[in-house]
Amino acid sequence: MAAWPIEISVDSFNEAWALEGESFWRSVFEMHKDKMEIKNPNIAIGNLEKIFSATFNLANSKGFQAMSLRDLSRETGISMGGLYAYIGSKNDLASVIEGVLRNTIEQISGGLAAYDLEPIESLRAIVFGEIYAMEKLSPWYYFCFMELKGLPREQQQQTLELELRFEGILMNAIQAGVEAGQFVCDQPELLASQVTAQLQQWHLKQWKFKLRDIGTQAYAQFVFETLLKCLEYQGELDKSVAAKDASSAGVERSAVA
Amino acid sequence: MAAWPIEISVDSFNEAWALEGESFWRSVFEMHKDKMEIKNPNIAIGNLEKIFSATFNLANSKGFQAMSLRDLSRETGISMGGLYAYIGSKNDLASVIEGVLRNTIEQISGGLAAYDLEPIESLRAIVFGEIYAMEKLSPWYYFCFMELKGLPREQQQQTLELELRFEGILMNAIQAGVEAGQFVCDQPELLASQVTAQLQQWHLKQWKFKLRDIGTQAYAQFVFETLLKCLEYQGELDKSVAAKDASSAGVERSAVA
DNA sequence: GTCTATACAACGATAGAC
DNA sequence: GTCTATCGTTGTATAGAC
Numbered sequence: 356m357a358a359w360p361i362e363i364s365v366d367s368f369n370e371a372w373a374l375e376g377e378s379f380w381r382s383v384f385e386m387h388k389d390k391m392e393i394k395n396p397n398i399a400i401g402n403l404e405k406i407f408s409a410t411f412n413l414a415n416s417k418g419f420q421a422m423s424l425r426d427l428s429r430e431t432g433i434s435m436g437g438l439y440a441y442i443g444s445k446n447d448l449a450s451v452i453e454g455v456l457r458n459t460i461e462q463i464s465g466g467l468a469a470y471d472l473e474p475i476e477s478l479r480a481i482v483f484g485e486i487y488a489m490e491k492l493s494p495w496y497y498f499c500f501m502e503l504k505g506l507p508r509e510q511q512q513q514t515l516e517l518e519l520r521f522e523g524i525l526m527n528a529i530q531a532g533v534e535a536g537q538f539v540c541d542q543p544e545l546l547a548s549q550v551t552a553q554l555q556q557w558h559l560k561q562w563k564f565k566l567r568d569i570g571t572q573a574y575a576q577f578v579f580e581t582l583l584k585c586l587e588y589q590g591e592l593d594k595s596v597a598a599k600d601a602s603s604a605g606v607e608r609s610a611v612a
Numbered sequence: 613m614a615a616w617p618i619e620i621s622v623d624s625f626n627e628a629w630a631l632e633g634e635s636f637w638r639s640v641f642e643m644h645k646d647k648m649e650i651k652n653p654n655i656a657i658g659n660l661e662k663i664f665s666a667t668f669n670l671a672n673s674k675g676f677q678a679m680s681l682r683d684l685s686r687e688t689g690i691s692m693g694g695l696y697a698y699i700g701s702k703n704d705l706a707s708v709i710e711g712v713l714r715n716t717i718e719q720i721s722g723g724l725a726a727y728d729l730e731p732i733e734s735l736r737a738i739v740f741g742e743i744y745a746m747e748k749l750s751p752w753y754y755f756c757f758m759e760l761k762g763l764p765r766e767q768q769q770q771t772l773e774l775e776l777r778f779e780g781i782l783m784n785a786i787q788a789g790v791e792a793g794q795f796v797c798d799q800p801e802l803l804a805s806q807v808t809a810q811l812q813q814w815h816l817k818q819w820k821f822k823l824r825d826i827g828t829q830a831y832a833q834f835v836f837e838t839l840l841k842c843l844e845y846q847g848e849l850d851k852s853v854a855a856k857d858a859s860s861a862g863v864e865r866s867a868v869a
Numbered sequence: 870g871t872c873t874a875t876a877c878a879a880c881g882a883t884a885g886a887c
Numbered sequence: 888g889t890c891t892a893t894c895g896t897t898g899t900a901t902a903g904a905c
Contacts, residue, residue, distance in 0.1 A: 416761065418677055418761050433871080434871065435872090504673065505678060545826065549806075562772065569802065584841055587841075652888085681881065682879085692881090693882090
């Protein structure tokens with residue numbers, strides 16, 4: 356549950372990191388039980404899931420500021436007074452969401468750094484890993500992107516730094532490939548920001564990809580192949596892992612052969 | 613003022629489309645004078661600019677919902693009662709902003725469609741044109757992106773359709789180039805969405821590009837060159853126009869030679 | 870632990886003086 | 888055309904019963 360698999364596939368990723376189900380919400384509870392009045396995990400975890408899920412439903416469709424705690428009370432089935440046993444304040448709720456997501460991302464990202472992969476495998480792991488994480492945590496990512504402005508300055512700053520650190524990791528892999536003579540890249544900073552942009556699209560523009568029937572696997576593969584084209588990578592691509600995932604997940608893949 | 617120049621450069625773009633200054637605000641006034649009580653243009657235009665600019669200052673830093681009309685009154689120097697001579701309601705203000713931006717984009721976009729350019733020149737015009745428009749209207753773009761959720765369903769739908777139409781234009785140019793044997797592209801839909809993503813980054817992540825000292829011209833050039841790499845374009849790039857713009861605007865350009 | 874009832878501040882919006 | 892003063896509503900948050 357706390358280490359990256361050597362081969363990056365949807366299944367192995369999901370085995371390595373529990374980003375859904377009861378064990379995930381238990382870890383959310385552990386991360387913030389100090390800030391709640393409720394101390395009984397068995398009661399708290401279920402309600403915590405209700406509250407967070409309802410918040411995503413409401414805030415991600417009408418905006419967090421536009422969502423009232425009366426809305427949240429209705430959606431969760433928990434009374435207004437009851438909510439305050441879990442959240443401290445409305446703004447605190449948003450802060451907690453951002454905190455849990457950033458914490459989770461940093462765990463995953465830190466686990467990845469432990470390996471000493473070849474540049475190209477490193478890039479593959481970063482791209483696919485981030486997309487797999489978004490697959491499970493898409494509402495979290497979307498919420499934090501859209502509501503960042505409303506969070507305390509300190510959290511805005513840390514989110515910003517996380518993004519820069521992420522691009523730093525990308526740039527290191529790119530630079531390593533350039534030095535090994537595998538890649539060509541004049542402007543690694545811009546290329547890294549391009550990858551970030553494409554990854555963020557996956558949660559920002561779900562409507563578009565749903566409309567066009569683009570699956571997770573196909574999208575990650577496209578982002579990865581695009582990146583290699585921009586790096587003028589000439590070698591052969593090993594697509595066995597990705598292909599296996601795609602077929603086992605029942606996702607059709609257009610034009611990969 | 614209503615036609616595209618044949619050559620796309622910052623200067624020629626700005627000559628062709630007035631997206632700032634008094635004449636721009638006059639056209640904003642013309643677009644929405646029906647909805648305001650104030651009928652005297654000379655008075656209205658100045659206050660309209662104050663109100664819109666203040667809205668961008670406040671809403672783009674703390675969110676539109678979090679901005680109160682009392683904030684707006686303080687920022688503009690216009691009393692609360694006075695504001696209502698210009699805006700109808702708070703929600704109406706956001707709707708008007710979206711309407712003006714979409715209207716403006718459609719004018720520019722329609723002007724571009726009139727020309728029958730070679731595929732590669734068409735792509736260049738689309739990319740540079742969109743970036744040039746964002747350069748002047750960045751706060752408008754950012755506002756509409758972030759506050760879309762709070763707008764009426766109809767406007768959400770139209771924004772969505774505009775984005776799809778934009779990508780349709782891109783895909784047409786790509787397809788034309790493929791048929792002419794100039795480009796190679798397996799998944800034009802995904803490539804078009806990648807371009808959109810990169811363009812939108814320019815207003816979404818201004819902090820990042822400011823931090824890294826990336827100028828408008830250099831960014832547009834990068835997006836364009838990246839696109840050509842993904843299309844496996846082999847021909848020579850004419851960079852004279854872009855290079856001229858950059859030097860005349862005093863922007864240093866890294867690694868274009 | 871969870872509820873109902875309520876306090877009180879802040880908001881959008883309008884009326885009417887100037 | 889612009890202001891001040893004010894209305895009614897809705898929001899967050901809490902106190903106290905169960």
